[in-house]
Amino acid sequence: DIVMTQSPDSLAVSLGERATINCKSSQSVFYSSNNKNYLAWYQQKPGQPPRLFINWASTRESGVPDRFSGSGSGTDFTLTISSLQAEDVAVYYCQQYYNTPLTFGGGTKVEIK
Amino acid sequence: QVQLQQWGAGLLKPSETLSLTCAVYGGSVSGYYWSWIRQTPGKGLEWIGEINHYRTINYNPSLRSRVTMSIDTSKNHFSLKLSSVTAADTAVYYCARGGNIVLALAAPFDPWGQGTLVTVSS
Numbered sequence: 088d089i090v091m092t093q094s095p096d097s098l099a100v101s102l103g104e105r106a107t108i109n110c111k112s113s114q115s116v117f118y119s120s121n122n123k124n125y126l127a128w129y130q131q132k133p134g135q136p137p138r139l140f141i142n143w144a145s146t147r148e149s150g151v152p153d154r155f156s157g158s159g160s161g162t163d164f165t166l167t168i169s170s171l172q173a174e175d176v177a178v179y180y181c182q183q184y185y186n187t188p189l190t191f192g193g194g195t196k197v198e199i200k
Numbered sequence: 201q202v203q204l205q206q207w208g209a210g211l212l213k214p215s216e217t218l219s220l221t222c223a224v225y226g227g228s229v230s231g232y233y234w235s236w237i238r239q240t241p242g243k244g245l246e247w248i249g250e251i252n253h254y255r256t257i258n259y260n261p262s263l264r265s266r267v268t269m270s271i272d273t274s275k276n277h278f279s280l281k282l283s284s285v286t287a288a289d290t291a292v293y294y295c296a297r298g299g300n301i302v303l304a305l306a307a308p309f310d311p312w313g314q315g316t317l318v319t320v321s322s
């Protein structure tokens with residue numbers, strides 16, 4: 088199984104400041120034949136299912152604000168919120184879809200400082 | 201826009217069988233993998249398995265011995281059964297769409313069902 092490790096478990100950031108979440112996979116999720124990283128990011132708010140935010144490590148889904156960005160390749164990935172807004176308070180998960188069993192990181196809780 | 205609506209029993213006794221169904225609206229079950237995922241405070245998000253309309257199934261090895269998935273293309277829905285449940289199976293269960301078979305492309309989960317809280321208690 089590919090183990091996904093997120094850090095930190097939680098972080099508190101002031102409004103307007105940058106938030107950075109890290110995700111590390113136990114093996115590469117990069118597929119060289121199509122030059123894609125099989126890595127997604129989700130946002131989850133209480134009482135709701137996770138919402139897909141970013142796929143292929145860096146492609147924002149429709150409707151996701153451009154203050155969110157994904158980067159990284161291979162085994163190390165980052166989700167950055169460039170200027171934290173109140174509505175960004177949530178838990179964020181990374182997930183690999185490179186192979187089965189499909190696996191998620193443990194989540195990072197983002198709060199306002 | 202594809203939407204998923206799921207239902208099933210929310211309270212079970214130990215050793216009973218969990219049974220959930222997820223209906224697909226605004227699209228067809230054909231052409232995609234359809235997954236079940238569960239979420240607990242302790243273990244986070246755990247993928248249970250996936251099925252497509254060819255009835256190709258992939259299960260998480262951690263649950264394989266107790267899981268059965270099925271799909272009904274005529275009703276445009278798919279189902280999950282988990283046997284011999286214990287308190288450790290208490291979780292919110294989600295259905296979700298995954299990879300595209302036609303494009304032979306894996307994909308993250310989108311959309312998701314609303315979730316069903318399943319509690320196992322004597």
